[in-house]
Amino acid sequence: MIELGLLGLMVVAALSAVLIYTVVGFVPGTDETSVLYPISLALVLTGAHPMIVLTFFIASIVTLNLTNAMPTALVCLPGGVMSSPMIEHAIGIKAKGRSAEIIPKMAAASAIGVAISVPVALIIANLIIPFAQNIRDYAAYLFVFGAIFLSLTSRHKALSLASIIPLAMLFMSLRHLYWGIGAVPETQVVTVSFFLGITIGPLLVSLFRLMNRGMLKAVEVDDHKTITVPADTNQKRTLNPFKVLTKEERRHASLSALIANFLFVLSPVGLTILIGQAAGARAKREEDRADVTMTSMSALIQATYMSGIIIPLLALGLALSPVALGPGAALFNTPPYFTVENNIHHILTGWQFTVVVVLGAGMAMTLSYLLISRYAKPITMFILRRIPHEAVLGVFVAFIVLLAYMDAGLINIFGVLLVGLVCGTLNKMGVNYGVQFMSLYAAPTLIGFLLGVF
Amino acid sequence: MKKKTLIEIWGDVVAVKSLVISILVITVTTMGAHLLAPRDDRTLGLFFGLGGAILGFVIMTLTLKPKRHVIDEEAAHRD
Numbered sequence: 038m039i040e041l042g043l044l045g046l047m048v049v050a051a052l053s054a055v056l057i058y059t060v061v062g063f064v065p066g067t068d069e070t071s072v073l074y075p076i077s078l079a080l081v082l083t084g085a086h087p088m089i090v091l092t093f094f095i096a097s098i099v100t101l102n103l104t105n106a107m108p109t110a111l112v113c114l115p116g117g118v119m120s121s122p123m124i125e126h127a128i129g130i131k132a133k134g135r136s137a138e139i140i141p142k143m144a145a146a147s148a149i150g151v152a153i154s155v156p157v158a159l160i161i162a163n164l165i166i167p168f169a170q171n172i173r174d175y176a177a178y179l180f181v182f183g184a185i186f187l188s189l190t191s192r193h194k195a196l197s198l199a200s201i202i203p204l205a206m207l208f209m210s211l212r213h214l215y216w217g218i219g220a221v222p223e224t225q226v227v228t229v230s231f232f233l234g235i236t237i238g239p240l241l242v243s244l245f246r247l248m249n250r251g252m253l254k255a256v257e258v259d260d261h262k263t264i265t266v267p268a269d270t271n272q273k274r275t276l277n278p279f280k281v282l283t284k285e286e287r288r289h290a291s292l293s294a295l296i297a298n299f300l301f302v303l304s305p306v307g308l309t310i311l312i313g314q315a316a317g318a319r320a321k322r323e324e325d326r327a328d329v330t331m332t333s334m335s336a337l338i339q340a341t342y343m344s345g346i347i348i349p350l351l352a353l354g355l356a357l358s359p360v361a362l363g364p365g366a367a368l369f370n371t372p373p374y375f376t377v378e379n380n381i382h383h384i385l386t387g388w389q390f391t392v393v394v395v396l397g398a399g400m401a402m403t404l405s406y407l408l409i410s411r412y413a414k415p416i417t418m419f420i421l422r423r424i425p426h427e428a429v430l431g432v433f434v435a436f437i438v439l440l441a442y443m444d445a446g447l448i449n450i451f452g453v454l455l456v457g458l459v460c461g462t463l464n465k466m467g468v469n470y471g472v473q474f475m476s477l478y479a480a481p482t483l484i485g486f487l488l489g490v491f
Numbered sequence: 492m493k494k495k496t497l498i499e500i501w502g503d504v505v506a507v508k509s510l511v512i513s514i515l516v517i518t519v520t521t522m523g524a525h526l527l528a529p530r531d532d533r534t535l536g537l538f539f540g541l542g543g544a545i546l547g548f549v550i551m552t553l554t555l556k557p558k559r560h561v562i563d564e565e566a567a568h569r570d
Contacts, residue, residue: 066501075541079534082537083534256498256500259497262559263560264561264562266561267564421557423552426501426505426557426558427506427514428513430514431517436544439525443525
């Protein structure tokens with residue numbers, strides 16, 4: 038049984054997550070991993086009970102995934118990486134002056150995504166548990182297969198494949214450098230700050246280009262960005278998520294969310310694009326296409342994240358999905374609290390896990406749904422008028438510097454810079470995050486292959 | 492007055508000079524706070540660092556103006 042005091046703290050954790058990530062989500066351009074990882078890491082490092090940590094994390098992703106869609110729909114600035122595929126449709130909908138209509142629809146679809154993926158992911162996880170040991174034995178190879186598989190399913194197959202081993206070389210050479218000069222003990226494998234280096238890479242490349250006069254000229258603009266915030270016409274609309282959506286939108290959102298659960302090892306943003314576009318293409322009337330795509334994508338964003346964290350954590354205890362490898366990394370491996378042999382997977386019973394996920398997701402979805410339905414516009418106006426983009430970018434850079442320093446000292450700040458520049462350049466050329474993350478995790482095995490150890 | 496160099500980066504417009512100042516200030520407050528924490532305490536170190544990041548963010552938010560013209564269609568209609 039869960040004692041009352043612990044349950045109270047879990048409620049507080051969920052509420053704090055909703056508060057923090059409602060604000061963060063509305064700020065345009067906040068990358069999911071960079072905002073989810075440091076705060077969940079901080080919570081883990083306090084030594085908080087694993088149930089509290091998991092409640093907080095689940096509530097964080099549900100809230101962030103919903104609120105990120107708001108600046109996207111209202112002013113066509115993506116709230117995060119996951120909402121960037123919606124932009125083209127958001128622009129069309131806004132041009133027709135229908136932004137205020139699409140927001141409650143997206144919120145309702147998002148709720149459907151959570152409502153479907155939580156039980157389905159829990160069921161899939163329970164089905165996998167009997168095979169967990171077999172999967173774990175081959176985990177090292179799974180990352181190699183993952184890197185190859187994600188390359189083959191990406192748009193630039195040859196380019197991605199060709200990048201895998203050079204990337205593995207980069208990560209391993211930095212690790213060996215740190216070990217060799219004694220920056221970190223040989224027992225410590227620097228991973229998380231390299232991960233963040235990959236995430237922040239494209240931004241670092243953009244910042245470096247500013248130091249080249251010609252490239253600076255290319256991105257120069259004459260005036261401030263003009264942003265029109267559409268009128269919020271139907272304030273008194275219904276809050277019942279089932280009445281907000283048409284039957285077609287409901288069906289596509291539900292089906293998309295269901296499919297995504299089975300593909301939890303793939304990149305969430307990739308799945309959102311793939312399945313979301315497919316759903317939109319099947320809309321019966323041309324004029325409904327944008328709405329069907331936007332609502333399906335809203336459901337998909339939640340479903341990919343929920344399954345991506347629930348299945349690996351409950352069934353395996355190994356970070357075997359892009360969500361678990363990135364934003365959720367702190368839950369799998371933060372010594373001494375969580376290690377690969379003893380993390381939330383090993384500490385919580387299946388029953389505790391289920392209670393936590395249902396409570397965290399349920400509370401966050403309900404609260405952020407109500408918040409969004411009523412206050413999407415005033416919050417957006419406030420953020421756009423008060424929060425300078427410079428400060429947001431500044432915080433990202435500062436986060437990376439801090440986490441790099443904490444991981445392996447001063448030298449690692451430059452190590453992460455190097456990782457960021459290489460990965461950001463490859464990213465801009467077309468090697469997606471998924472391939473890069475998998476290469477990072479497959480690096481020791483790949484280098485082993487090269488030596489012929491295996 | 493010299494005209495500021497405005498650029499578009501990550502979907503929004505910033506002034507180059509403000510961006511550089513902002514990155515420097517927030518990094519300094521973050522790392523400064525982090526180094527104030529006891530060296531052997533990883534938890535406090537992270538918390539001090541995050542606190543420093545928030546402090547820097549607030550300072551820059553109060554000193555810089557967003558480079559956006561925000562037009563509220565609702566208000567425009569009422570006029």
